[in-house]
Amino acid sequence: MNIDVKEMLEGKVNITSFRYVETLETMEGLMFDDLPEVEGKLKRIERRKLLLACKVKTRVLLECSRCLDVYPQELEFSYEEVYTEEPLRIIGKLTEEDFKYTIENNMVDVSKSVRENIIMNLPIKPLCREDCKGLCPVCGKNLNREKCNCNLEDITIEY
């Protein structure tokens, strides 16, 4: 989602609110059960700086790290990012933060930060459920769905 911020940069408008649902195209590399619902505000904090505050609600599809099944993971979080005009046009000292999200042609690309913040909020070790039994290391059966007769105590490691 691109938001025209020309009037904000000119100082005519100080706050812009928006609400929309992301498209799959802007969320490259992610899969969803429910596309992200985004609710946010842009606020002018300096002459060429806008603060973006967003609330995101979505259900991503992840692969369970134990049983390898794909499952829907609910995510709900808020974040804030600063968007600045193209760094070359800013006078003064630049920090790394100034280069992260830029306002190009008076447009703020909200989806870019939504995507990056979804990735940051993904669980490190995704689990389809807390007590996922995983796969049997011997026969490979998904132990959430079926039982197997392998006796795991018999496994010995030979060197």
Ligand SMILES: [Zn+2]
């Ligand atoms: Zn699992």
Ligand SMILES: [Zn+2]
């Ligand atoms: Zn087994």
